[in-house]
């Protein structure tokens with residue numbers, strides 16, 4: 123029996139990609155269903171997009187958790203040595219104490235994130251403008267048998283990873299920009315690429331028009347790649 127792919131989505135902001143995913147599920151472009159939407163902050167406007175469609179939502183307040191972090195909150199199954207040996211977000215030049223603190227604070231938030239998501243029986247976790255790095259602690263818990271976390275990034279990876287893909291593309295003077303959907307691995311925007319779309323950048327373009335062109339393509343690319351995932355893993 124075929125069952126639709128249950129999709130969990132994480133956002134941080136306006137959620138236009140989330141909207142594109144919800145619409146594609148409703149129109150049948152994706153054989154899937156958005157079963158839950160989570161955010162890392164209470165002000166994420168995209169939460170209303172989910173609520174408007176009757177999709178359950180939740181917030182894990184990362185800033186608050188990081189601010190009030192204490193050692194004794196570490197998850198019981200958190201293994202610092204294991205996480206440090208796997209992560210490739212920070213290089214060997216980075217301050218080891220900062221890296222340690224980063225992994226520990228995130229694991230506290232990620233335990234709550236994982237526990238909340240778990241009650242929704244999701245097959246795929248789609249990051250849609252979720253502006254938090256996920257650590258190996260969380261990624262291993264979700265992936266188990268195979269990669270099941272994907273992300274949309276506003277640049278043609280492997281160029282311009284990080285938080286400002288369109289800005290970095292534009293300021294570098296690129297004549298072509300684009301967006302990428304990829305699996306999430308232990309690095310920053312470094313996982314296997316599922317799909318990309320590109321657009322031309324002309325002399326008359328501004329950062330604003332570059333973002334507009336890019337977002338329009340994201341809304342096509344993300345549903346397309348989710349449907350590819352569905353076909354690959356979930357069609358029975």
Ligand code: GAR
Nearest residue numbers: 135136137138139250251274275276
């Ligand atoms: C999108 O451009 C997405 O590619 C980007 O944030 C925006 C979210 O827009 N994601 C990242 O930069 C992740 N590093 P949305 O909230 O309207 O979908």
